[in-house]
Amino acid sequence: MASQCGSGVCTRINGTTTSRCCGQCLGGQVCNATGGCECPPNQVLVAGQCRKVQGQSCQSGAECESANCEVSVDGQNRCCAAGCGDPSASRCAQDGAGCIDQRGGVGAECAVSTDCQLGNCVDGFCCDGPCSNACERCNAPGQEGLCAADAAGTPCNGGSACFGRNQCLPSVGQACTLATGCGTGVCIPSALRQGDEICCAEDCGAALPFCSADGTGCIACIEDANCANGCNTQTGQCNAGAENGSACTANDQCVGNRCLVHYVDPDDDEFAVVGAATSMLCAGVGFDMAGFTTRQPGAADLTDCEEGNANVFPGQGVDFPTPIPGRTTRPFDYDCDGQEASADPAKNLIQDCRNEALGECEDRGKWVGAEGVPACGEEGQLANCGEDSLLGCTSFFGGPSIRPCK
Ligand SMILES: [Ca+2]
Ligand SMILES: [Ca+2]
Numbered sequence: 569m570a571s572q573c574g575s576g577v578c579t580r581i582n583g584t585t586t587s588r589c590c591g592q593c594l595g596g597q598v599c600n601a602t603g604g605c606e607c608p609p610n611q612v613l614v615a616g617q618c619r620k621v622q623g624q625s626c627q628s629g630a631e632c633e634s635a636n637c638e639v640s641v642d643g644q645n646r647c648c649a650a651g652c653g654d655p656s657a658s659r660c661a662q663d664g665a666g667c668i669d670q671r672g673g674v675g676a677e678c679a680v681s682t683d684c685q686l687g688n689c690v691d692g693f694c695c696d697g698p699c700s701n702a703c704e705r706c707n708a709p710g711q712e713g714l715c716a717a718d719a720a721g722t723p724c725n726g727g728s729a730c731f732g733r734n735q736c737l738p739s740v741g742q743a744c745t746l747a748t749g750c751g752t753g754v755c756i757p758s759a760l761r762q763g764d765e766i767c768c769a770e771d772c773g774a775a776l777p778f779c780s781a782d783g784t785g786c787i788a789c790i791e792d793a794n795c796a797n798g799c800n801t802q803t804g805q806c807n808a809g810a811e812n813g814s815a816c817t818a819n820d821q822c823v824g825n826r827c828l829v830h831y832v833d834p835d836d837d838e839f840a841v842v843g844a845a846t847s848m849l850c851a852g853v854g855f856d857m858a859g860f861t862t863r864q865p866g867a868a869d870l871t872d873c874e875e876g877n878a879n880v881f882p883g884q885g886v887d888f889p890t891p892i893p894g895r896t897t898r899p900f901d902y903d904c905d906g907q908e909a910s911a912d913p914a915k916n917l918i919q920d921c922r923n924e925a926l927g928e929c930e931d932r933g934k935w936v937g938a939e940g941v942p943a944c945g946e947e948g949q950l951a952n953c954g955e956d957s958l959l960g961c962t963s964f965f966g967g968p969s970i971r972p973c974k
């Protein structure tokens with residue numbers, strides 16, 4: 569009873585049925601078993617006031633030894649060793665020892681970057697890095713939260729494709745730059761593509777210097793200027809050269825790659841006359857243009873001595889029994905050598921079958937009789953020398969004959 573205490577107050581001791589006389593206890597202290605004042609359990613005296621230790625429920629920071637009354641992970645407000653800030657991001661541990669980050673760790677699902685401890689919400693998962701380069705993802709199945717490369721070939725950057733982390737590169741057929749190159753194919757330099765680099769499946773060289781529009785292969789041309797005879801822009805191949813016999817000015821204009829001077833040869837015996845008109849014509853190997861010859865006239869053995877008569881030309885090897893029509897000078901000179909004689913040497917000789925100085929038996933002359941060797945085209949008596957077992961080289965079978973010449 570208070571009246572029993574000379575001074576102070578009669579106070580029941582916490583947790584007992586005993587009351588004692590205590591002095592005036594201040595700052596939230598209570599009377600203890602020895603009649604002194606002390607703070608209740610789990611409280612400590614700070615600057616004359618009892619304060620709750622970490623982990624105790626609280627209403628405000630003023631109640632707490634640490635001055636921090638924070639939302640705890642169990643939803644209660646508890647005295648906390650530190651200020652935890654926004655409870656959606658950080659809450660105090662139940663024992664008050666410190667704050668616990670409430671944001672997601674690597675691999676946790678997230679909506680915004682503030683959902684994640686590392687601040688990287690990528691593809692719906694808290695990611696181990698910013699993962700912001702091209703061709704990177706953070707939601708690869710089984711690797712959620714780990715920044716990984718997009719699957720090879722994944723489209724990126726409008727027409728390009730992924731070839732590894734931060735490797736968004738053009739594929740075959742797509743425009744490229746020499747600096748960054750291609751994911752597949754070869755970026756053909758502008759010098760070969762006239763300003764439009766393209767990823768080409770092949771590394772085009774000098775022979776086929778251009779890449780097809782779809783990038784699948786090398787082609788010879790993209791415009792007429794690339795070819796001697798124009799470009800087939802559908803196929804990318806140069807047009808074939810002109811047919812043999814066509815007019816030309818250079819070899820590469822011709823299908824056979826031969827553009828030759830042709831001399832007019834009206835009798836087509838392949839010999840022309842000096843001063844014959846000329847034309848440049850395509851001529852493949854073995855090609856013979858009618859009415860022309862490629863043999864240059866000049867020397868006697870290269871010049872037609874009777875243009876217009878195909879039987880008369882240098883090297884003619886056949887005798888004729890009649891003169892060259894219209895010819896008054898050396899009318900039998902069919903081979904243009906300036907001579908009139910028979911192709912068979914024996915037909916240029918009086919027969920003398922026993923004269924070994926004239927050669928072999930059958931070469932010892934063929935003309936017999938008083939006329940001797942007839943003029944070319946004239947008739948004489950012809951015989952042959954031949955070997956006889958009894959007589960030796962002797963004459964056989966005489967008869968009239970025209971002496972043919974060339
Ligand atoms: Ca001729
Ligand atoms: Ca001739």
Ligand SMILES: [Ca+2]
Binds near residue numbers: 900902909974
């Ligand atoms: Ca002759």
